[in-house]
Amino acid sequence: MVNFKEDEQLKTLNHSCAHVMAQAIKHLYPQAKFWVGPVVAEGFYYDIDLGDDVIRDEDIEKITKEMKKVVKSGKKIIRREVSKEEALEMFADDPYKLDLIADLEDGNITVYDQGDFTDLCRGPHVDNVKLCKHFKLIRHSGAYWKGDSKNKMLQRIYGVCFPTAEELEAHLQLLEEAKERDHRKIGKDMNLFMVDDLVGRGLPMFLPKGYTIWQELENYIKEKERKLGYLHVMTPCVGTVNLYKTSGHWDHYKENMFPPMEMEGESFVLRPMNCPHHMMIYANRRHSYKNLPIRIGEIAHDFRYESSGTLKGIERGRHFCQNDAHLFVTPEQIKDEFTKVVELIFNTYKDFGITNYRCVLSLRDPENKEKYHDDDEMWNTAEDALRDVMNSIGIEYTEEIGEAAFYGPKLDVNVQPAIGNEITLSTCQLDFCLPAKFNLSYIDSNGEKQTPVVLHRAILGSLDRFMAYILEETKGNLPTWLAPVQxxxxxxxxxxxxxxxxxxxxxxxxxxxxxxxxxxxxxxxxxxxxxxxxxxxxxxxxxxxxxxxxxxxxxxxxxxxxxxxxxxxxxxxxxxxxxxxxxxxxxxxxx
Missing domain, CATH: 3.40.50.800 (Anticodon-binding domain)
Known part of the structure; x- marks a missing residue:
């Protein structure tokens, strides 16, 4: 699927088409006031205040016809620079544009004219509206001004534009294919899961047939893990704030967590991940080097406060279940255990017919250290160790700066779905940080206390996201062993x-x-x-x-x-x- 923000030609064309749409809407709704009309990955949109009027499905065709008239007029799109004073006067009756102008510096404000319509904009734009003739308005929705639910609800209309009719038609066919593959549609047709605002946005509920698939995935991965020596545990869905202060999540991840709950003088939070609980399980007893590696696994319920705009069925929710595990190893065992994790990932992918994937070594951004545990020596050691292991076992990979976990570098295995952008399914993270924070130890062959290294790994990632991915890849045509009704x-x-x-x-x-x-x-x-x-x-x-x-x-x-x-x-x-x-x-x- 094309990303309109990454292609400069498409970006300019679609931004211009947003202005064409705004001009057409102004013709049809003279009272219209406009907020912003940016290009996004899937095309363009414009946020509009129409007063008491509401855009309905049948109005989209009316707007489309007016846009075609604007395009046919062949008006040139002309850039002008104006002073801040001129801009304030020009848009005096539009509070949304005045809000934008207030944040601009004088002397560098640009507007674009196209016939009887002028819009505040940095540009760039195409030279003539007729270049925007191959467009399609895709959908409409509501959107709060500035994304704040305390503000007024505006109306947002999405569209796409291409240089040729052939490119537009090909893209529309892809969109239709995407609709057919959307796991939310498949889930509804197959009666797999549901969401309801009364329960809460981003909190999906699995119906009997959907839970059957979920259980089959759980049984599948647990069976594989047991054969590799994993010990499965069950831990609470909550923890104290102090637990996450000890781990460092409170400092580095608090904005993604649900707010604390105060009870009997203690603060508790819904857990966003399972690492601290598993660290405490390891710390529950003394360990010798002879006991290591210890592999603790769990299908764990986690909660993260994702913004409502990012929620998408069971692919991205506020509650999900991770196929999580933590491997406690000696430094000498890192290579063997990491290799076994990679083999498990690739064997699992083979079982599910996943072939279109790539490996990424995700590293810390040395220019933005605030996001990460502050220990340069630890980071250099961990990144070099992970890089050496991946090189020694012959994994082809690319490196990406700034994608590491706050406590260590990681291998991400990203898959390319049949429709849509690349997603991360599996991950294996190398961690020298949390074992030290929790004072974990083992006794080495010399009788001395040492700190273990931890591998954080998830093979299916979250079962919810993996299920969504498989539903979309197969269009719901699951293999017989996984089908809810066989x-x-x-x-x-x-x-x-x-x-x-x-x-x-x-x-x-x-x-x-x-x-x-x-x-x-x-x-x-x-x-x-x-x-x-x-x-x-x-x-x-x-x-x-x-x-x-x-x-x-x-x-x-x-x-x-x-x-x-x-x-x-x-x-x-x-x-x-x-x-x-x-x-x-x-x-x-x-x-």
């Missing part, structure tokens, strides 16, 4: 006792084999029930007719396929059991 049995005639009895027999046989199966014997036409099963992405739709009953067979259609296959009942049960056990991806159809 098979649905539908008698052709729901009023025939013989067919219903055989359908129930099939259901019983599949349930005995631990297959998640449903019986759909509603008094609806078979075609309707089949279509519903397709929308809900059920991998196996089984149709039970008289031939199947007489022959003791099953007729099934795989999701995304038109052909019907007939197998003896026992053969089918063994087939689907094997597919689930092997976690096969053979029958995923992303249509």
């Amino acid at each position: 098979a649905r049995v539908m008698p052709v005639k729901t009023d025939d006792e013989g067919l219903n009895a055989y359908a129930q027999e099939i259901v019983d046989a599949l349930e005995a084999a631990d297959v998640r199966v449903e019986l759909d014997d509603r008094a609806e036409k078979l075609g309707y029930r089949m279509r519903e099963g397709q929308v809900e992405k059920v991998p196996y739709l089984l149709v039970v007719g008289f031939n199947e009953k007489d022959d003791r067979t099953v007729s099934f259609r795989l999701h995304g396929e038109k052909e019907t296959t007939v197998l003896p009942l026992d053969t089918f049960v063994e087939k689907i059991k094997a597919e689930i056990k092997e976690k096969s991806r053979e029958h995923i159809h992303v249509n």
Whole structure:
């Protein structure tokens, strides 16, 4: 997906088109007052105060027609410099522009004229409005002035503009594809999760089918971890403020945390991460070098106060569950343990068919040290150690300044979704800082006390975000082992006792084999029930007719396929059991 802010030509064109839209709106709504109309990654928008008028879906077409008239007029876009006094007089009836002008210095204020419309702007712009003819208004919403909920709600209209009709059409097709892949739409169609403002924005609730997927992901990664010697724990969702002051999170992460709760003279917060709890578990007993490495894992509930504008279904919420672990190691064990973490990441990606990813070594920004634990020697040691390990095991990576955790450098594994921008799924962080802050120790081979090194790692990242990513990559067409309903049995005639009895027999046989199966014997036409099963992405739709009953067979259609296959009942049960056990991806159809 194109990023309009990163392409200078598109940035200039879209900024100009925002002015064209403002001019058209001024023609249609003479009372309109304008705040800002910037270019953003997905195109442009303008925030508008229309007084008592409200933009509705049908008004977008009206604005589009007026924009086409403006474009057809072929007016030149002319830049002018004016004094602050002139600007204040020019926009005297627009409080939003006056607010902008108040912060500008005299002598360098620019406005742009295009026919009967003048706007305050730094530019640059294209030379003529006719260059903005290949545009599309995408959506509209409300937006508080200056992003402050205490201010007036303005109306925001989004759009895109391209140099050619072909580029615009290609982009619109991508947007349609993005809609089909949006995990929020898929989640609604498949009845997986919900959000409700009465519960709270950014606090998704998993419905039975969605929680089934969540549990399968949890079981999958825990099984892999157990085989590698991880010990799973459960820790509270809250901690004292003093806990986070000890770890350093209070100084470096407080703005992303929910506010403290005062009880009986103590301050508690909802935890944003699990490191401090796991440090305390390690500190609970003495350790010898012979005990290390110790690998503590948890599927942990965390809470972060994300701004409402960034919330997106289960991909980004205020509550999420991390596939977290902390590995307590000696310095000599860093390479082996880091290598095992990387192997686990890549093996997991192989299981899920994830191939489009890149590795990033995220480092501290030495020019902005306020964000990080203040210890140059520690940072140099940690960054050199992580770089050496990654080089020695042959990982290809790029380095990015300023992306480290506040306590240490990290490996981020970023995936490129089919639609949208790159996201980080997995991470492994090297930490010399927190073990020292919590006075953690072990006794070495010489009987002397030493401080362990900690590897913070998350393979699936947050289960919520990983689930959203998989839903969007597969369009909800999950492999059979992960699908919330793996098979649905539908008698052709729901009023025939013989067919219903055989359908129930099939259901019983599949349930005995631990297959998640449903019986759909509603008094609806078979075609309707089949279509519903397709929308809900059920991998196996089984149709039970008289031939199947007489022959003791099953007729099934795989999701995304038109052909019907007939197998003896026992053969089918063994087939689907094997597919689930092997976690096969053979029958995923992303249509």
